[in-house]
Amino acid sequence: MSLLSQFDPEMSEIINNEINRQRQGLEMIASENFVSRVVLEAMGTPLTNKYSEGYHGHRYYRGNQFIDDSESLAIERAEKLFNVHEGECEPERIMKANVQPHAGSQANMAAYMAMAKPGDKIMAMDLAHGGHLTHGSPVNFSGSLFNFVHYGVEKETHKLDMEKIRTQAKKEKPRIILAGYTAYPREIDFKAFGEIAREVGAYFMVDMAHIAGLISAGVHTDPIPHADVITTTTHKTLRGPRGAMILSKIEDRLQPPSPLIRGERQGGRGVKSKNLAKKVDFAVFPGMQGGPLDHIISAKAVAFAEALRPEFKEYAKQIVANAKALAESLTKNNIDLVSGGTDNHLILADLTKTGATGKEASLALEEVDIYVNKNMVPYDTRKPMNPSGIRIGTPALTTRGFNETEMKEIGKMIADIIHNINDESIKEKTRKRVKEMADAHPLYDGLVV
Ligand SMILES: Cc1ncc(COP(=O)(O)O)c(C=O)c1O
Known part of the structure; x- marks a missing residue:
């Protein structure tokens, strides 16, 4: 049992809940990532x-x-x-x-x-x-x-x-x-x-x-x-x-x-x-x-x-390869991308043609444990709190070891949810698959606070 869980079980539970949320979902917010255990250790001194x-x-x-x-x-x-x-x-x-x-x-x-x-x-x-x-x-x-x-x-x-x-x-x-x-x-x-x-x-x-x-x-x-x-x-x-x-x-x-x-x-x-x-x-x-x-x-x-390690160069290359695979899959599944694709770690999807707003799409994706953020698109006619787009990034999942094949599958899942925003059976099926994919890439294995 950790010192924290003995002293403050209430906060310990909240932190463990968040660790589990990070483990069990697909974190695709472009500005987020997972630090290593050594970085975590250095922070808590x-x-x-x-x-x-x-x-x-x-x-x-x-x-x-x-x-x-x-x-x-x-x-x-x-x-x-x-x-x-x-x-x-x-x-x-x-x-x-x-x-x-x-x-x-x-x-x-x-x-x-x-x-x-x-x-x-x-x-x-x-x-x-x-x-x-x-x-x-x-x-x-x-x-x-x-x-x-x-x-x-x-x-x-x-x-x-x-x-x-x-x-x-x-x-x-x-x-x-x-x-x-x-x-x-x-x-x-x-x-x-x-x-x-x-x-x-x-x-x-x-x-x-x-x-x-x-x-x-x-x-x-x-x-x-x-x-x-x-x-x-x-x-x-x-x-x-x-x-x-x-x-x-x-x-x-x-x-x-x-x-x-x-x-x-x-x-x-x-x-x-x-x-x-x-x-x-x-x-x-x-x-x-x-x-x-x-x-x-x-x-x-x-x-x-x-x-500074050579592995990080490979990691960065994979972030971009994953983003390109995801962009290809989204496009194939009828999701419009701002500028038509990506050169970096992020994708901006314009959902105007799907009938869903960025807010609706990000909430529906959250229901199946896929995390993205709603985002304005250039020349957006909607307001920032409920814009036309979502932003999707690959740095965090790449840290967990996801590859292009998995990104293609995730692209299809995201598109299916957006095109069928109220379909509970698709959500149920996707939620299960998200859990399987997350389980296949363990995160902070054994970490409990
Ligand atoms: C381009 C850019 N600059 C600055 C910031 C601000 O960083 P922070 O949230 O650490 O203040 C962000 C955050 O997302 C960003 O995207």
Whole structure:
């Protein structure tokens, strides 16, 4: 019996219920994954007890010698993983990692603060076309603090048209151009974005939260030579603990730094150098956060060590192969896909022709233990709370060892449920098959808390 189950059986039961839900269903939410047992172990340690505001060698509290070791190891591995380590890569790749951001949203806020001041213009993808809340939604800090203008995908192809984006950037002259999305199934042309940013005198920021694992493994084009700052979560395709990280170029191409970061407004001290990475560090702490989550940072280091292994490259390739097999099967079974398919780990299905809404489909799939999320599709005529689409991803099932044959079967099951949304006998049959498939790929075998 675990200590937790003895002390707090109520919470222990809730946690075990959730572990079993994860085991018994098919997790196809594109932003989720299953961390390894070693990452789980690293997360649950007394490192959570420490306060370590500041950075290695510049901490506010004493007793941080081992926290310094842990954070430095996480940074070193992150820089190795993305091949940005000073002295080991070409000059245009050199970037510094900051592993302290608690989550992707905080990483994005710190990046904006390092490169812009409130009110500055930032050009990002329209939320309904695949952008994230932190890319300028009016209900998010980003949309209320900064002046976002949005680009979108083309109506016919559902893909980005880089010439149109260039024309828009020339007209808007933003401070930052942002690429990297939440629901875009296609490869992103980071080189073209980088060129446009340079032409219009903007910073180029990449939010690679969704595709970081694919980029690290070389199965998606690499933003590093082109971007000034790259943010990412660590828990999606990268398969680490819930958290985030920022990679920043050292040279600041666009002086001067933001007044907020220089502390001019408050008359305080700040970062006045031309070093963009230092500005990002300052924007994370003390700009955005207090003490870092040291137990999570150690787990990020463990996840980076996993991602540095050759097996992870195979894993990333399989994520994409599985997504392509799933896309093919859905299409064959009369489900329309935004842009007609996928190049990465996710698929966006437009259910308009099926008569089901995204909300109805995601609820029906939940009834058979298949988890996806409802999602807006480009040029959606419906509202975000009941949009026309669903988003489906393969990272989590690929971690469990699912292959293309199984993905084809899952595609047919998903289509059958959507086309027969009220048919209880199909649901019953599918539920049974989902359980068999899940049982064939054990998850956290023997883990009980
Ligand atoms: C592209 C992108 N950026 C940022 C985030 C925010 O990450 P978090 O939920 O960790 O704040 C997400 C989350 O889904 C995302 O998809």
